[in-house]
Amino acid sequence: MRRPLLTCVAALALLLTGCTTGSEGPDDGVVRLRFQSLAWQQESVDANRELVKEWNATHPDVQVDYVQGSWDSVHDQLLTSFEGGEAPDIIHDASDDLADFAYGGDLADLRPLLSARLRADIPARSWETTTFGEGVYGVPFLQEPRVIIANRRILESSGVRVPTPEKPWSWTEFRQITQDLTRSMGPGRYAVAWPLKEPVSVSLNLGLSAGGQLFHRESDGRVTVRFTEADAVVPGTVHDQVVTDRTAPRTTLGSGGSDTLPGLFAGKYAMVPLGFAYRQQIAQQAPKGFEWTVLPAPAGSAGLTQGVSPQTLSIAESSPHKKEAAAFLDFFLRPGNMVRLARGDWMLPTGTAALADPALHTARDGWATGAAVAEKLSPAPAQSVRGYPEWKDKVATPAFQEFYSGAIDTAELRRRLVEDGNRVLARYQRR
Amino acid sequence: MSVLRTSGPARAGQYLALLAYLVFLAFPFLWLISTAFKPAPELASLHPTWIPKDPTLDNFRQAFGEQPLLRAAANSLVAAVAAALIAVAVATPLAYVTARHRGRLASAATGWVVISQAFPFVLVIIPLFLILKNLHLINSGPGLVLVYVVWSLPFALWMLMGYVRAVPAELEEAAAVDGAGRLRTLVSVTAPLLVPGIVATALFAFVTAWNEFFFALVLLKTPEKQTLPVVLTHFLGAEGVADLGPLAAAAFLATLPSLLVFAVLQRRITGGMLAGAVKS
Numbered sequence: 213m214r215r216p217l218l219t220c221v222a223a224l225a226l227l228l229t230g231c232t233t234g235s236e237g238p239d240d241g242v243v244r245l246r247f248q249s250l251a252w253q254q255e256s257v258d259a260n261r262e263l264v265k266e267w268n269a270t271h272p273d274v275q276v277d278y279v280q281g282s283w284d285s286v287h288d289q290l291l292t293s294f295e296g297g298e299a300p301d302i303i304h305d306a307s308d309d310l311a312d313f314a315y316g317g318d319l320a321d322l323r324p325l326l327s328a329r330l331r332a333d334i335p336a337r338s339w340e341t342t343t344f345g346e347g348v349y350g351v352p353f354l355q356e357p358r359v360i361i362a363n364r365r366i367l368e369s370s371g372v373r374v375p376t377p378e379k380p381w382s383w384t385e386f387r388q389i390t391q392d393l394t395r396s397m398g399p400g401r402y403a404v405a406w407p408l409k410e411p412v413s414v415s416l417n418l419g420l421s422a423g424g425q426l427f428h429r430e431s432d433g434r435v436t437v438r439f440t441e442a443d444a445v446v447p448g449t450v451h452d453q454v455v456t457d458r459t460a461p462r463t464t465l466g467s468g469g470s471d472t473l474p475g476l477f478a479g480k481y482a483m484v485p486l487g488f489a490y491r492q493q494i495a496q497q498a499p500k501g502f503e504w505t506v507l508p509a510p511a512g513s514a515g516l517t518q519g520v521s522p523q524t525l526s527i528a529e530s531s532p533h534k535k536e537a538a539a540f541l542d543f544f545l546r547p548g549n550m551v552r553l554a555r556g557d558w559m560l561p562t563g564t565a566a567l568a569d570p571a572l573h574t575a576r577d578g579w580a581t582g583a584a585v586a587e588k589l590s591p592a593p594a595q596s597v598r599g600y601p602e603w604k605d606k607v608a609t610p611a612f613q614e615f616y617s618g619a620i621d622t623a624e625l626r627r628r629l630v631e632d633g634n635r636v637l638a639r640y641q642r643r
Numbered sequence: 644m645s646v647l648r649t650s651g652p653a654r655a656g657q658y659l660a661l662l663a664y665l666v667f668l669a670f671p672f673l674w675l676i677s678t679a680f681k682p683a684p685e686l687a688s689l690h691p692t693w694i695p696k697d698p699t700l701d702n703f704r705q706a707f708g709e710q711p712l713l714r715a716a717a718n719s720l721v722a723a724v725a726a727a728l729i730a731v732a733v734a735t736p737l738a739y740v741t742a743r744h745r746g747r748l749a750s751a752a753t754g755w756v757v758i759s760q761a762f763p764f765v766l767v768i769i770p771l772f773l774i775l776k777n778l779h780l781i782n783s784g785p786g787l788v789l790v791y792v793v794w795s796l797p798f799a800l801w802m803l804m805g806y807v808r809a810v811p812a813e814l815e816e817a818a819a820v821d822g823a824g825r826l827r828t829l830v831s832v833t834a835p836l837l838v839p840g841i842v843a844t845a846l847f848a849f850v851t852a853w854n855e856f857f858f859a860l861v862l863l864k865t866p867e868k869q870t871l872p873v874v875l876t877h878f879l880g881a882e883g884v885a886d887l888g889p890l891a892a893a894a895f896l897a898t899l900p901s902l903l904v905f906a907v908l909q910r911r912i913t914g915g916m917l918a919g920a921v922k923s
Contacts, residue, residue, distance in 0.1 A: 254709050285856075498684070
């Protein structure tokens with residue numbers, strides 16, 4: 213019996229020796245920055261890695277370590293890292309996830325750190341997405357409008373007017389066209405499929421085009437929810453397409469965007485409203501001969517305006533090397549580099565100079581449509597509202613899901629969003 | 644000894660239910676394998692097939708090309724094996740004492756087990772993070788193993804207590820009558836009978852650690868130390884978008900070690916515990 217016991221102890225010792233302890237790096241005078249990136253598509257990861265490599269090659273005194281994070285769990289991971297004082301120096305995230313970290317003092321105010329070039333290159337409306345109180349807590353660098361990906365053959369053969377960014381469909385026209393299209397496509401097929409696994413962001417962001425705002429900041433700084441006629445336009449259109457017109461299938465309401473692609477490829481749906489970056493999946497997965505096109509989302513009284521939560525780069529307040537981190541951001545987000553990052557992620561850059569790059573204005577893969585929409589992108593309505601995540605999860609998501617499936621009417625949707633919603637927000641705004 | 648007999652139709656019904664249950668359990672795994680071998684256009688087909696029409700290894704090539712899966716698997720293996728060995732090494736004597744000496748200690752231990760299983764990860768992660776940081780065990784394998792041991796210990800203890808109770812105390816008493824000392828009784832009589840339980844408990848601790856994601860995500864900072872579940876999430880984008888083919892290929896590979904360990908040790912677990920130990 214003694215021999216197996218000794219063997220076990222020895223094996224354990226070996227195993228634990230194999231797990232080496234972490235170190236802070238050699239004390240060689242070189243500043244080491246940890247950059248946690250959420251890039252995940254291979255082209256995007258490659259672009260990020262190449263830029264880090266280029267920086268490291270030209271800055272021997274400030275070396276950047278690239279660490280890949282995950283969108284799936286970034287909030288909890290950052291929360292723990294901030295609490296434990298072990299946060300990465302440079303943090304990739306989305307602007308709608310920053311509010312709590314910014315107000316909590318975890319992120320550095322970038323105003324004294326960023327170069328004038330970078331500040332001037334990114335439009336004010338994009339900076340608004342990362343401005344909380346008086347400070348700026350992230351550099352918005354990539355953004356993704358919602359567009360309509362359409363089966364070109366079905367659309368063109370039906371004879372309906374094909375919209376352009378200059379002459380988009382109105383929401384009323386969109387509803388009419390989906391009726392005509394569904395009729396011409398035949399039974400079992402639908403003009404549009406709405407993947408509404410995340411119904412709140414879709415409803416709010418597209419709702420801006422019709423003048424919907426939902427969240428209103430009062431003179432005392434408090435935010436309240438109001439559901440006006442303008443707020444009802446987009447949800448009403450989707451509801452009517454699913455419940456009244458039957459031009460959109462009920463089955464996709466609980467789906468993510470990827471789940472609707474097989475139906476699009478098979479001609480079951482003529483159009484699917486999706487994020488701009490989904491084009492990468494379509495280019496990769498579409499069967500040979502599938503012709504697709506990118507259309508702008510319908511416009512309302514506010515034109516093509518829609519809300520976005522850009523991807524951001526922030527610096528941890530606890531980082532001892534904020535200036536060096538800001539210098540890296542300045543390099544990383546030079547116009548040429550921003551174009552490389554945007555192309556890698558199939559998204560649009562926020563920087564004016566990068567957005568003017570001809571590579572992003574080609575008709576191929578719908579780049580031109582997205583670039584044309586870019587100047588109409590605004591901060592998502594709930595961008596800086598404290599308590600928004602709880603409002604979204606507990607009140608708005610179930611309310612919108614029930615509304616879109618026809619289980620409740622507009623009055624009940626309004627009551628829940630406003631009455632229940634304001635009760636939630638009030639808890640976050642007590643003084 | 645009476646034998647419970649069932650009628651023909653009842654037995655057929657039982658087999659049918661068992662078959663349905665097996666299909667239910669096997670479906671996700673078989674679908675995972677099928678997905679791992681499908682080319683991109685087949686993945687996006689409206690009429691998915693069980694067997695890929697045009698099977699390909701591209702997803703595996705892409706998965707290995709994009710992410711350091713082997714290194715991550717090695718990290719996971721080291722952490723899971725270490726956690727399993729330490730957990731059973733600590734839990735076995737504790738379980739013996741608790742099971743044999745019933746009283747307040749046993750009640751307290753059982754209470755601790757129940758309560759500890761009720762804590763969600765997010766509740767304990769921040770204090771745990773701070774403690775490990777003070778011990779300089781952030782971003783280290785031993786730190787992660789320590790967490791896994793602590794996390795799996797209550798349930799391991801609970802499992803082993805059941806196995807210890809199943810060993811008749813009369814056997815130990817008989818050994819004592821025959822002149823065996825306390826230690827000799829434990830080593831020569833009780834321990835061999837506990838082997839299936841210890842193996843089952845070690846398997847539980849291994850699988851728990853092998854599949855664990857959140858602690859590894861939060862505690863390991865550098866890419867070189869990340870474990871397989873953490874690296875698997877690198878195939879996922881925002882709002883649940885996934886690089887499905889490579890993800891399925893990598894996930895399929897991630898399930899293999901658990902299956903292999905189960906296959907190898909299955910006989911140890913199911914081999915009749917106490918077989919031949921007691922004359923009836």
